[in-house]
Amino acid sequence: MCGIFGVLNYKKGNPVDLDLLKQSTRLMTHRGPDDEGYYTDDKCGVGLGHRRLTIIDIETGKQPMSNVDQSHWIVFNGEIYNFQELKKYLASKGHKFLTKSDTEVLLAAYAEFGEEMTKKLNGIFAFAIWDKSKNKFFIARDHFGVKPLYYYFDSNVFVFSSEYKAIINYTKIERVINAEALFLCLNFRHTPAPLTLMQDIKKLYPGHSMSLMNGKLSISKYLDFNHILNSKKGGNYKEELKYNFELAVKRQMISDVPIGISLSGGIDSGAILATMTKIGGKVHAFTVGFEGNDSNKNEIKQAKVNAQFYGAEFNYELISENDYLDNMNKYIWHIEEPVGNESALAYYFVSRLANSKVKVLLNGQGADELFGGYQRYSGVYYSDRIRIPNSFLRATQNLVGSLRLKSQLDKIIELNEQSTLLSKISAICSILSPELRINLLNERMQSLNNSSIIQGEAKHVLEGIHGGQLVEKLLYFDMFTLLSENLLLSEDKMSMAASIEARVPFLDIELVNYVLGIPINQKIKYFNRKHILKKMCSDYFPKEMVYQKKRGFNNPMAIWINGILGKEINDLTHSRDSISQNYLNIKSVDKLVLQHKNGVSNNLRILFLIYSLEKWNNIFIKQ
Numbered sequence: 001m002c003g004i005f006g007v008l009n010y011k012k013g014n015p016v017d018l019d020l021l022k023q024s025t026r027l028m029t030h031r032g033p034d035d036e037g038y039y040t041d042d043k044c045g046v047g048l049g050h051r052r053l054t055i056i057d058i059e060t061g062k063q064p065m066s067n068v069d070q071s072h073w074i075v076f077n078g079e080i081y082n083f084q085e086l087k088k089y090l091a092s093k094g095h096k097f098l099t100k101s102d103t104e105v106l107l108a109a110y111a112e113f114g115e116e117m118t119k120k121l122n123g124i125f126a127f128a129i130w131d132k133s134k135n136k137f138f139i140a141r142d143h144f145g146v147k148p149l150y151y152y153f154d155s156n157v158f159v160f161s162s163e164y165k166a167i168i169n170y171t172k173i174e175r176v177i178n179a180e181a182l183f184l185c186l187n188f189r190h191t192p193a194p195l196t197l198m199q200d201i202k203k204l205y206p207g208h209s210m211s212l213m214n215g216k217l218s219i220s221k222y223l224d225f226n227h228i229l230n231s232k233k234g235g236n237y238k239e240e241l242k243y244n245f246e247l248a249v250k251r252q253m254i255s256d257v258p259i260g261i262s263l264s265g266g267i268d269s270g271a272i273l274a275t276m277t278k279i280g281g282k283v284h285a286f287t288v289g290f291e292g293n294d295s296n297k298n299e300i301k302q303a304k305v306n307a308q309f310y311g312a313e314f315n316y317e318l319i320s321e322n323d324y325l326d327n328m329n330k331y332i333w334h335i336e337e338p339v340g341n342e343s344a345l346a347y348y349f350v351s352r353l354a355n356s357k358v359k360v361l362l363n364g365q366g367a368d369e370l371f372g373g374y375q376r377y378s379g380v381y382y383s384d385r386i387r388i389p390n391s392f393l394r395a396t397q398n399l400v401g402s403l404r405l406k407s408q409l410d411k412i413i414e415l416n417e418q419s420t421l422l423s424k425i426s427a428i429c430s431i432l433s434p435e436l437r438i439n440l441l442n443e444r445m446q447s448l449n450n451s452s453i454i455q456g457e458a459k460h461v462l463e464g465i466h467g468g469q470l471v472e473k474l475l476y477f478d479m480f481t482l483l484s485e486n487l488l489l490s491e492d493k494m495s496m497a498a499s500i501e502a503r504v505p506f507l508d509i510e511l512v513n514y515v516l517g518i519p520i521n522q523k524i525k526y527f528n529r530k531h532i533l534k535k536m537c538s539d540y541f542p543k544e545m546v547y548q549k550k551r552g553f554n555n556p557m558a559i560w561i562n563g564i565l566g567k568e569i570n571d572l573t574h575s576r577d578s579i580s581q582n583y584l585n586i587k588s589v590d591k592l593v594l595q596h597k598n599g600v601s602n603n604l605r606i607l608f609l610i611y612s613l614e615k616w617n618n619i620f621i622k623q
Helices: 018-031 083-092 102-120 164-171 179-188 237-251 267-280 294-309 321-326 328-335 346-354 367-371 375-383 390-397 403-416 421-429 434-440 451-462 470-497 509-515 531-537 564-573 586-597 604-621
Strands: 002-008 035-041 046-052 072-080 123-131 136-141 150-153 158-161 208-213 216-221 259-262 284-290 313-319 360-362 501-503
Touching (some): 002 018, 002 123, 002 164, 018 470, 046 123, 083 102, 102 123, 102 136, 102 208, 150 164, 158 164, 179 451, 179 470, 179 604, 237 267, 237 509, 237 531, 259 267, 259 346, 267 360, 267 531, 294 313, 321 564, 328 470, 328 604, 346 360, 367 470, 367 509, 367 531, 375 403, 375 470, 421 470, 434 586, 451 470, 470 501, 564 586, 564 604
Parallel strands (some): 259 284, 259 360, 360 501
Antiparallel strands (some): 002 046, 002 158, 035 046, 072 123, 123 136, 136 208, 150 158, 208 216
């Protein structure tokens, strides 16, 4: 994995400030501690910077890299898993290769296919190609946004980077909060592309490319799954899935350095471990748990059982509340985009633990969105078939004591009140109820509180997707929102903070193409979520291990909020220049804290998000 940075002074063609280029690129040294490289063209006003974490072709894979006649230059962050097959094809077309790297294959693919090259790639990537012959930048981001790509574009200059702190450093732009992005972040727990919380900085959509030529920036989508969704009728789904899954893991084990696995106690990473062991022998496995939460200690226990089952070398660490709080500023500085994911920091601890033994970690991210793993999927699946009157649901709420169940019933009630697909998806995925949306936002933000802005995210993601049930639309929506903008973003930023490359076999594009075609009744069956995946995993583990209760990277944050963390939240939200004071209703924020403390409602998600936003405000805006 790497950090990429680039500049084009397209208006006047002024030479790029090399010292500033280096300074900005070096802010991402953690993404590539092994090497750095730079390229400038004073006549064109172009500058490229690269920080390298050496994974493939350690000796000759240095970047920025050019083709033989130096008409094309590239900076690339990621891995292309099918580069050997592509290289063989391109060589048959007369392309010559001087290195063993996938970077050089990208250059040849651009020369052969032009912008259509993205449709040939299986990998995780963000790259920029400077086509000197056309005075043109071509930039692309992988299918699901595993690798980040930010950019700034005004009337004089275009700047892009793997992390936007480098763009801020280079451009010296005014640090202003994007109010619409903040509103969407509060609703969805992430900031949807192309927005970021920083007013003048945007990010490229997953599965999209863009080109800049003659001062014109154009963005296009190269990813199209509509013809694949729910396309398979019959067949031996279990065996076909196993075949495609094992090929995906094998492709993603390509490396010239040691690799390991981020191992939980569940079946997703467990299946990857089983396949890694089958292909490559003994595996290094890493996991963390959190003090103060027995279920998380059990996560370590079950992960150890999984590791021992396949003879993996098991490494673990128990994280305390103080460990968590001591690393919060580092977490926010690295993640750059606050998300409502209180477990995001866990991946930093896993990667830090792994750093002394491996450079690459495979993990099970993406399986829940592909196979219907979250509890709400089965709720939506059956509520769409069996319409339960809201009067009955409200009566049931008065009888149950579980805050989690009360919250789930709230969502079903809200869902029943919606009449359109976009309003249903938005209601399911927003962590703010309509009532809380009104109470939480101050007058300054209320003008943004309308359905068109909230539903705009769903409209963009689902545009062109035809047919399918509500739950299938929800799975697809989550794949390009919750997964891309929250979970994968957190994973990339946190792993790279520890100079570790994170790979996601479940998001191998060929595997995804197969899984999306599997009918929904093979994914959710009799309230059994991930049905077909569990059938496959029964070949790897005993059934009692496969059908255990789902855990994941949780932590005792709900308890910590009532302690030291709660005091810090209060201090942050009540400071004069806080987001809570300037964009929210501080009385409503205080009420959320009090309700959570007294056990009236579980407000963990929104409180952690507000806490993260306030931390971000201190680090990125107030400075």
